[in-house]
Amino acid sequence: LPDSEPKLIAGIRRRAAHTRSRARVSRVVAGIGDDCAVLRLPAGHQALVTTDLSVEGVHFRRDWHPPDSVGHRCLARGLSDIAAMGGDPVAAFVSLALPADLPQSWVDKFFSGLLKLGSSFRVPLAGGDVAESPSGVCTDIVLVGSVPAGKALLRSGARPGDGIYVTGELGRSAAILHGLSNGRKPAPRAAENRPHFFPTPRLEAGRALRGIASAAIDISDGFSSDLAHICHESGVDALVHEHSLPRGVHGFDSSSLHFALHGGEDYELLFTAPPKARVPARIGKLRITRVGEIIRRTRPRKSRDSDPRLFLADSHGQRKELTPRGWEHFSAGG
Amino acid sequence: LPDSEPKLIAGIRRRAAHTRSRARVSRVVAGIGDDCAVLRLPAGHQALVTTDLSVEGVHFRRDWHPPDSVGHRCLARGLSDIAAMGGDPVAAFVSLALPADLPQSWVDKFFSGLLKLGSSFRVPLAGGDVAESPSGVCTDIVLVGSVPAGKALLRSGARPGDGIYVTGELGRSAAILHGLSNGRKPAPRAAENRPHFFPTPRLEAGRALRGIASAAIDISDGFSSDLAHICHESGVDALVHEHSLPRGVHGFDSSSLHFALHGGEDYELLFTAPPKARVPARIGKLRITRVGEIIRRTRPRKSRDSDPRLFLADSHGQRKELTPRGWEHFSAGG
Numbered sequence: 001l002p003d004s005e006p007k008l009i010a011g012i013r014r015r016a017a018h019t020r021s022r023a024r025v026s027r028v029v030a031g032i033g034d035d036c037a038v039l040r041l042p043a044g045h046q047a048l049v050t051t052d053l054s055v056e057g058v059h060f061r062r063d064w065h066p067p068d069s070v071g072h073r074c075l076a077r078g079l080s081d082i083a084a085m086g087g088d089p090v091a092a093f094v095s096l097a098l099p100a101d102l103p104q105s106w107v108d109k110f111f112s113g114l115l116k117l118g119s120s121f122r123v124p125l126a127g128g129d130v131a132e133s134p135s136g137v138c139t140d141i142v143l144v145g146s147v148p149a150g151k152a153l154l155r156s157g158a159r160p161g162d163g164i165y166v167t168g169e170l171g172r173s174a175a176i177l178h179g180l181s182n183g184r185k186p187a188p189r190a191a192e193n194r195p196h197f198f199p200t201p202r203l204e205a206g207r208a209l210r211g212i213a214s215a216a217i218d219i220s221d222g223f224s225s226d227l228a229h230i231c232h233e234s235g236v237d238a239l240v241h242e243h244s245l246p247r248g249v250h251g252f253d254s255s256s257l258h259f260a261l262h263g264g265e266d267y268e269l270l271f272t273a274p275p276k277a278r279v280p281a282r283i284g285k286l287r288i289t290r291v292g293e294i295i296r297r298t299r300p301r302k303s304r305d306s307d308p309r310l311f312l313a314d315s316h317g318q319r320k321e322l323t324p325r326g327w328e329h330f331s332a333g334g
Numbered sequence: 335l336p337d338s339e340p341k342l343i344a345g346i347r348r349r350a351a352h353t354r355s356r357a358r359v360s361r362v363v364a365g366i367g368d369d370c371a372v373l374r375l376p377a378g379h380q381a382l383v384t385t386d387l388s389v390e391g392v393h394f395r396r397d398w399h400p401p402d403s404v405g406h407r408c409l410a411r412g413l414s415d416i417a418a419m420g421g422d423p424v425a426a427f428v429s430l431a432l433p434a435d436l437p438q439s440w441v442d443k444f445f446s447g448l449l450k451l452g453s454s455f456r457v458p459l460a461g462g463d464v465a466e467s468p469s470g471v472c473t474d475i476v477l478v479g480s481v482p483a484g485k486a487l488l489r490s491g492a493r494p495g496d497g498i499y500v501t502g503e504l505g506r507s508a509a510i511l512h513g514l515s516n517g518r519k520p521a522p523r524a525a526e527n528r529p530h531f532f533p534t535p536r537l538e539a540g541r542a543l544r545g546i547a548s549a550a551i552d553i554s555d556g557f558s559s560d561l562a563h564i565c566h567e568s569g570v571d572a573l574v575h576e577h578s579l580p581r582g583v584h585g586f587d588s589s590s591l592h593f594a595l596h597g598g599e600d601y602e603l604l605f606t607a608p609p610k611a612r613v614p615a616r617i618g619k620l621r622i623t624r625v626g627e628i629i630r631r632t633r634p635r636k637s638r639d640s641d642p643r644l645f646l647a648d649s650h651g652q653r654k655e656l657t658p659r660g661w662e663h664f665s666a667g668g
Contacts, residue, residue, distance in 0.1 A: 029380060030488055035418040035551060036382040036487045042499060046363060047381055048370040051429045051476055053465040084369040095385045095474045129474070131387040138467065140429045140474035142385055142398060145370065152372045154364055217369060329410065 008165035037126040050081035056136035068113030068196040078143035083206035084218035087145035091126035097133035130227030153216035158234035162272040164292040174263020216271035228324035231308030234257040240292035371460040382479035402447030403531040412477035416453035417540035420487040421479035425460035430468035456632035487550035490586035493570035496606040498626040506582030508597020550605035562658035564640030574626035
């Protein structure tokens with residue numbers, strides 16, 4: 001970390017040291033204050049690394065999201081990627097480009113949210129960088145995790161006949177975002193709004209799925225897009241049963257199916273498992289729902305680079321094609 | 335990587351796959367295209383992690399720095415941190431926040447510069463993220479490296495009596511930046527300007543110093559600031575011999591000493607070594623120069639949080655206090 005913002009950095013260091021001391025077994029040999037952090041990974045494990053940008057006006061808005069929510073969501077994005085690989089988080093790093101006129105209290109609360117989530121999963125903050133931003137807050141979260149060698153849950157392992165499953169419920173985060181963009185003011189700390197403002201990364205579920213799931217991804221872009229990612233990497237197509245989807249929005253409005261299919265930022269896990277796999281009905285308190293199955297590619301082999309196809313079956317068994325709609329981050333204008 | 339910029343990402347993927355295939359022994363088990371990269375670290379090694387922001391208007395200017403120089407400098411910052419720990423780079427990750435109106439050709443050349451440097455050190459690009467920036471390019475480079483357990487060169491190991499050394503020459507990069515801010519147009523590809531536009535991270539030197547150096551840092555903020563970092567982390571003071579400093583600027587103007595002492599972005603290594611250590615005169619073609627020695631703290635022990643003190647001795651042995659002057663990144667206004 002540079003010394004351009006000594007006060008800020010001293011504060012981060014202090015807070016980071018605090019989370020580190022609470023970590024069960026610290027894997028951080030040297031953290032903030034050297035050129036690199038030095039991490040000790042468990043023997044026989046591979047390292048997992050993921051980076052995720054959160055840009056003001058694209059991933060959050062300061063007038064919609066309280067600073068501790070922005071910090072929480074920033075770290076949750078990275079932890080969710082570790083969960084999707086079946087990994088254990090080892091350490092987090094955060095780079096911050098901050099406007100010169102940003103109040104110190106915003107930064108303090110950002111770190112409160114980030115470090116509180118870190119503490120609850122015993123993930124220390126081991127470094128990062130700070131610079132001045134010409135406009136708007138830009139954060140980049142880096143998560144390093146570990147997974148027993150060869151046991152990572154990849155996107156590429158889905159095979160025809162595998163079941164498709166999701167954890168939890170889908171669509172609530174997108175519904176709340178939709179409300180925000182329509183002028184509603186959902187209370188960030190209310191239990192029903194936490195899936196958007198304070199989502200829980202599914203680390204326990206990810207770990208439990210090692211050796212069970214054939215492929216996995218976290219639902220950040222939206223169910224349809226993320227299922228398409230699995231199909232693309234695995235070279236397969238998919239059939240989804242509309243009535244099976246665990247909708248997070250009930251009687252909210254008629255768009256609950258739309259939010260469940262295409263809404264983003266659920267941070268639930270989407271995974272596949274072979275027919276004989278013993279997929280639990282719950283992992284801890286988290287419900288697991290079977291929502292469809294992987295099918296053979298329906299397009300000819302030759303068109304190797306073409307997109308995979310997703311199908312949606314209604315309760316009468318009628319199939320229609322499901323077009324993956326990537327979650328469009330809201331634009332700065334709303 | 336999200337799919338919001340499919341063409342860009344396909345391009346990065348292709349180029350990254352190319353660098354990966356050229357890596358001697360790929361430590362990247364899974365790279366771009368999954369939730370996380372999976373890395374294989376050598377047995378008995380610890381992981382090194384560093385993140386560095388490069389913000390347009392703060393760390394570079396599009397009208398001063400060609401895009402391949404921006405990409406090269408971005409990766410060089412991270413590699414230099416790995417060098418300063420005595421480590422071996424394993425993989426790089428880059429997150430990019432890009433303005434919507436940025437030409438594709440700029441992005442292509444940015445990656446050309448970044449991947450060319452990566453290739454020359456056999457460091458694959460294993461992932462990252464892309465998002466739209468409301469204004470200006472913002473990049474965050476993440477380097478993962480490895481170092482034999484317990485052998486990392488920390489900032490905290492300097493002891494009174496240790497010699498202070500630097501690699502290469504100091505001050506050229508800052509002198510070129512100074513020229514740029516005064517309207518000069520140095521040719522980026524000319525050999526004498528490469529220390530600023532295309533600096534070489536000192537990875538070979540860092541590795542060679544394992545078991546020799548007692549502390550190390552890379553000179554990014556400037557010699558005086560970075561020496562103060564070592565002194566701060568080690569709880570010592572330092573004496574520097576003015577005439578010993580290997581100045582990178584000769585007959586350029588009278589400020590060559592100023593640039594050598596306080597100029598930033600040299601990306602040379604600054605290290606200390608015990609009196610009995612066998613410090614080579616060169617590592618490969620790179621000259622190593624002894625520039626001073628570590629001395630006991632001159633301030634009373636009580637003032638534990640106070641800054642360390644640096645002294646500069648002239649050729650007559652006269653000492654004066656040397657105030658570390660952190661390299662001030664140029665402001666957006668110039």
